[in-house]
Amino acid sequence: MTAVDTALGAGGRPVWAEVDLEAVAANVRALCGVVAPAGLCAVVKADGYGHGALAVSRAALGAGASWLAVAMAAEAVPLREAGIDAPVLVLAEPSPGEHDAVVALGLRPTVYTRQGIEGLAAAVARAGAGTLPVHLKVDTGMHRVGAATGDARVLAAAVAEQPELVLEGLWTHCAVADQPAHPFTTVQARRFAAVVEELSLAGLRPPLVHVANSAAALDRPELRHDLVRCGITVYGLDPSPALHGRAPLRPALRLVARVSLVRTVPAGEGLSYGLVHRCARDSVVATVPLGYADGVPRRFSEVGGEVLLGGRRRPVVGTVTMDQLLVDCGAADEPLAAAVAPGDEVVLIGEQGDERIGAEEWAERLGTIAYEVVCAISARVPRCHLGARADGSGP
Numbered sequence: 001m002t003a004v005d006t007a008l009g010a011g012g013r014p015v016w017a018e019v020d021l022e023a024v025a026a027n028v029r030a031l032c033g034v035v036a037p038a039g040l041c042a043v044v045k046a047d048g049y050g051h052g053a054l055a056v057s058r059a060a061l062g063a064g065a066s067w068l069a070v071a072m073a074a075e076a077v078p079l080r081e082a083g084i085d086a087p088v089l090v091l092a093e094p095s096p097g098e099h100d101a102v103v104a105l106g107l108r109p110t111v112y113t114r115q116g117i118e119g120l121a122a123a124v125a126r127a128g129a130g131t132l133p134v135h136l137k138v139d140t141g142m143h144r145v146g147a148a149t150g151d152a153r154v155l156a157a158a159v160a161e162q163p164e165l166v167l168e169g170l171w172t173h174c175a176v177a178d179q180p181a182h183p184f185t186t187v188q189a190r191r192f193a194a195v196v197e198e199l200s201l202a203g204l205r206p207p208l209v210h211v212a213n214s215a216a217a218l219d220r221p222e223l224r225h226d227l228v229r230c231g232i233t234v235y236g237l238d239p240s241p242a243l244h245g246r247a248p249l250r251p252a253l254r255l256v257a258r259v260s261l262v263r264t265v266p267a268g269e270g271l272s273y274g275l276v277h278r279c280a281r282d283s284v285v286a287t288v289p290l291g292y293a294d295g296v297p298r299r300f301s302e303v304g305g306e307v308l309l310g311g312r313r314r315p316v317v318g319t320v321t322m323d324q325l326l327v328d329c330g331a332a333d334e335p336l337a338a339a340v341a342p343g344d345e346v347v348l349i350g351e352q353g354d355e356r357i358g359a360e361e362w363a364e365r366l367g368t369i370a371y372e373v374v375c376a377i378s379a380r381v382p383r384c385h386l387g388a389r390a391d392g393s394g395p
Helices: 003-008 021-035 045-049 053-062 073-081 096-105 114-127 149-161 184-201 214-219 359-366 370-375
Strands: 015-020 039-043 067-070 088-090 108-111 132-139 165-171 208-210 227-230 253-258 261-265 283-288 306-309 312-317 325-331 345-352 355-357 383-386
Touching: 015 021, 021 039, 021 053, 021 214, 021 227, 021 383, 039 053, 045 053, 045 073, 045 370, 053 067, 053 073, 067 073, 073 088, 073 096, 096 114, 108 114, 108 165, 114 132, 114 149, 114 165, 132 149, 132 184, 149 165, 149 184, 165 184, 208 227, 214 227, 306 325, 306 355, 312 355, 359 370
Parallel strands: 015 383, 039 067, 039 227, 067 088, 088 108, 108 132, 132 165, 165 208
Antiparallel strands: 015 253, 253 345, 261 283, 283 325, 306 312, 306 345, 312 325, 345 355
């Protein structure tokens, strides 16, 4: 039985996302080579950007990553339950309701308020857990989360005053590193360097300093410091078109379905909700059991969305519905169109024959980024993990 068969189960809907863990491992090895001697933190939040956090974590750690990162404590639970004991950074300051879980799971929380520092210290004391390493995040201009640069020394001192806490890391996040020519990354770097110097003079500099996300890791060697936090590149996607080719990356995800129904629709007939698409000629139309509840945008046909079917690009036509979409396979009198049959493989993201449709192509058509495309593939699409550590072994 194949991984696809296992994921779909008996009689399952013929829709799945293949995740190539060998590609993940190859990406991590390539990134480790680029950023050395800095360590690599694989960001596996949002269920590994839709790829499956546990399987990706195992593959990444096996390939040389030394840290993992999540957005919230709950995302680390399955990692710890599976026996992964690598350091796991929580990228936002945990809410008070998460403090006990952070301590119990042995995570590395980010802090940037006095309340967060005191709350985590109290949770460590309640648990009798010794000390908890924390990372102080500084806001150098993105203005999302983090301590103001003028407050960093005071908060670092507040951590030092808590016997239950150890200041292990100091970090910030780049707002425009995916735009290599943008001058603001240099502004952020200077602001952060001033904070590092201030803490060093006060005897508060932690052992780990980290700034670079995927984009900065590829483009700004001076920002690699002790650790880099790579997210999208772990999954084989470029942070932006401007950074294409900076590392040899292999896309890890392939979104696949099988044709569920084929019919010939007469010229002039409309398709799907609203009948906004009219067939210009007698057309072979294939129904594919994937829709916007699975992560295919409702307006996909409006932006020129295509799929691969029979090794050829074919347009999605009509409004994408919750559970299904329609594909124009060609004129009814064309042999290649007439050959399309239920059960044929349809690739929405990935390769088929000599053709490829990437998440970045979706992003360009939809006016978004590849991150959103892969993260939007819903949980009802089974993930089939292929290759390295797909059997659940490993760290």
